[in-house]
Amino acid sequence: MDFSIKRQTEPSEALSEAFAHLMPQLSPRLGAPGKEAVGRLLKSPSAALFTAEEGERILGMLTLVWYDVPSGRKAWIEDVVVDEAARGRGIGRSLVEAALTCAGEQGVEKLMLTSSERRKAAHALYRRMGFEVAETTLFVHKPIK
Numbered sequence: 001m002d003f004s005i006k007r008q009t010e011p012s013e014a015l016s017e018a019f020a021h022l023m024p025q026l027s028p029r030l031g032a033p034g035k036e037a038v039g040r041l042l043k044s045p046s047a048a049l050f051t052a053e054e055g056e057r058i059l060g061m062l063t064l065v066w067y068d069v070p071s072g073r074k075a076w077i078e079d080v081v082v083d084e085a086a087r088g089r090g091i092g093r094s095l096v097e098a099a100l101t102c103a104g105e106q107g108v109e110k111l112m113l114t115s116s117e118r119r120k121a122a123h124a125l126y127r128r129m130g131f132e133v134a135e136t137t138l139f140v141h142k143p144i145k
Helices: 013-026 035-043 091-105 120-128
Strands: 004-008 047-054 057-069 072-082 110-113
Touching: 004 091, 013 035, 013 057, 013 072, 035 047, 047 091, 057 091, 072 091, 091 110, 091 120
Parallel strands: 072 110
Antiparallel strands: 004 047, 047 057, 057 072
């Protein structure tokens, strides 16, 4: 493995550049979050941002968020993206493994994620790692600002 997985704790120019480069690969409608949003994420006591790095270059990222509800401590894996030029090297698997480890350390009882229908390779990876398709319907409400 010629890359390393790191949990980000401080904003940086490299991180800003990675968001700008990677988020549109996740979805063409996504842009990079602003410095304030990144700062809130990195300071959150219930979130972790993991990156896969090769030297100074960030090849991929994943965010884990956890929370408590009456049915137990749950978590979501969000915004998993690996640079198109670096796919097939085990980066996605390593990022998810870091999230699984962190979720375990946080006492998470149920870890969830969503994935676009078009991301077949990601679906295969998640299944190989023990994730199952949930029998549920996801509803989304985007509040009016």
